[in-house]
Amino acid sequence: MRKATIVNMTSLHPDRLLPADPGTRDVARRLYAAMADLPIISPHGHVPxxxxxxxxxxxxxxxxLLSPDHYVxxxxxxxxxxxxxLGVGGxxxxxxxxxxxxxxxxxxxxAFRGTASRFWMExxxxxxFGLAESPSAETADTIYDHIAAALTTPEFRPRALAERFNISVLATTDDPVDSLEHHRTLAADSSFATRVAPTFRPDRYLEPVRPDFAELAKSxxxxxDIDTTTYAGYIAALExxxxxxxxxxxxxxxxxxxxxxxLTLEPAEASRIYAAALAGEASEDEATAFRRHMLVEMARMATExxxxxxxxxxxxxxxxxxxxERFGADTGHDIPVGVEFTRGLQHLLSRFGTSDGFQLILFTLDETVFSREIAPLAGFYPSVYAGAPxxxxxxxxxxxxxxxxVTxxxxxxRTSGFIDDTRAFLSIPARHDMSRRLDAAYLAQLVAEHRLDEDEAHETAIDLVTTVPSKAFKL
Structure with missing residues (x-):
């Protein structure tokens, strides 16, 4: 193997993703410079x-770099x-x-030409890794050897990389029954500066249609340490x-x-469906109604x-x-479908949309709803934020x-700040850098059109990677 070295990389253009117009690009360069080296706030992701x-x-x-990254x-x-x-699915x-x-x-x-994955991987x-070679059949072994050698050095251990990437906050995604022992270990270690926050992900515990729902409720x-054989116990356990x-x-x-x-079910009806679900007897319609009811319960708990x-x-x-069946879940074939937010969330927001302390961030895989539904909701309800794409x-x-x-x-x-949403740890700075370049470009265009002064754009650029995510996620 070659000895791993860090070299100056010159093949990536410093103006990538910035505007093509020279005058606007100059403004974007200044705005990007203001935000480029700020700490990374990653309030939703999947790094173990x-x-x-x-x-x-x-x-x-x-x-x-490959098997954890479903984009690749x-x-x-x-x-x-x-x-x-590719080593997918274990x-x-x-x-x-x-x-x-x-x-x-x-x-x-x-195959990656024109994709975001190309930008991130480059x-x-x-x-x-300080590599100048572009991936190809001819360079595969050279690149592999260089990376493999680098991974044997202390500089490429996970904590050293987190420090090098300047990650101030990194949220993980965790099962409700997780012991959070790793989070406690990190929180107790004063030598590690990154704040690693667990995220409560209860999806499978709210879906009575699952054949293992009774087993999940028991766990x-x-x-x-609460009896979940009753609906009241189940709610208490979630709380x-x-x-x-x-x-x-x-x-x-x-x-x-x-x-x-x-929607909100009457307590007796929620209890009846829950009991039926534990017995494996809830119909699909009943299970769907229960899950929709439980989203409102999650909002109610959030106000508390x-x-x-x-x-x-x-x-x-x-x-x-x-x-x-061969590789399991999360193996690259979750496909987006259209979603309606305005009517769907009306019941929840009528109850809690103006409640003190309640905050709701709406993300979507259906970009047609950004301007039609999510932006108008975020533009009225003090609780609602438009999640990043x-x-x-x-x-x-x-x-x-x-x-x-949205803007x-x-x-x-009223937006969330950038969300990298990834298990591909080494791509986190690349993903945030992409967002910062694009935001600098957007703000520069507003300056060029005399819709913002450059000092306002400069302040906004910094806010987008500091104040905005901190406020949306109560950091």
Whole structure:
């Protein structure tokens, strides 16, 4: 293997994603310079907390950069690459398998032209590993060896990288019954500056249609030390675990269902459906009504414990059944569907939309609702924030469309700040850098059109990566 070295990278253009017009680009350069080196606030993501708590060295380029990143491996799958050859779904690759997976990626590099993944991966290879070579069949081994050697050095341990990336806040996504032992380890370690916050993700505990719902309810009760054989006990257990997350640094809850229709059941009816669900006898309509009722209950609990509620509906999970059966969930084939927010959330917002302390961030995979529904909701309700574009929309053109669709109605300060939403740890700075460049470009255009003074744009640029996410997520 070659010795890992960090070299100055010159192949990435310093003006990438900035406006083509020279005058506007000059303004964008100044705005980007003001925000480029500010700390990263990542209030929603999927980096396993044990990576940082245990600070275990990463083992190889494939398991670090390819198999955790569904943006990358799903596009390779579209090119005909078998997911098993990429280590997806827990498949274990030896060194030869890892190298072969990396070669497959490099051989298919042209498939990433024009994608956000291309921007992120180029930034990782250049800015993190100091590589000037572009991936190809010819450079695959050279790049692999360079990265593998780097991963054996202390500078590439998880904690060292978090410090190098200047991550001030990193939120994880966690099961309600998780012990949060890794978060407690990190919180007790004064030598580690990054704040790692757990996020309460109760989706599967709110879906009575699941065949394992009774087992999940039992495990929830065991974690809370509360009997969950009754609906009242189930509610108490959820409240208990939410408090536990907050006591251990949690700031938000995360909810991803097929829709965001909300309603409130009478207590007796909620109890009846819950009992039927535990017995495996709830109908699909009853289970759907219960889940919609529970979204309102989550909002009610948020008014009491202060956790920020985030919604990101509209993913049809596990679209390709054979892939799900072979590799499991979260293996690249969750596909967006259209979602309606205005009528769906009216009941919830009529009850809690103006409640003190309640905050609701609306994300979507359906960008048609940004200007029609989400921006108008955020432009009226003091509780509602327009979530950043993510998951298929966290890409340059979609981010540009989001700014144009949302800002004129809701302004900048009713948005969430950028959300990287990733398990691909090394791509976090690249993703935030992309957002900062695009925001600088958008603000520069407003200056060029004499819609903002440059000093206002400068202040807004800084707010978008500091004040805005801090306020939206109560940081």
């Amino acid at each position: 907390p044990e990576w940082l708590a245990e600070d275990t060295p990463f083992t190889d380029p494939t398991s670090l 491996f799903r596009l390779l799958h579209a090119q005909g690459v078998d997911l098993a050859d 498949a274990q690759l030896d060194e030869a398998g890892s190298r072969r997976a990396w070669t497959l990626f490099c051989e298919n590099w042209s 930034s990782v290879l250049a800015d993190v 929830l009760g065991a974690a809370a 208990n675990r939410r408090r536990f997350f907050k006591d251990n640094g949690g700031v938000s809850t995360d909810h991803s269902h097929l829709d965001v229709v909300t 414990d202060g956790l920020v509620m985030t919604l990101h509906p509209g993913a049809l999970r596990n679209h390709h059944i054979p892939t799900f 993510w998951w298929f929309l966290d890409a340059p053109e979609a981010v540009r469309r989001y700014r144009g669709a 004129e109605t809701a302004g900048f300060h």
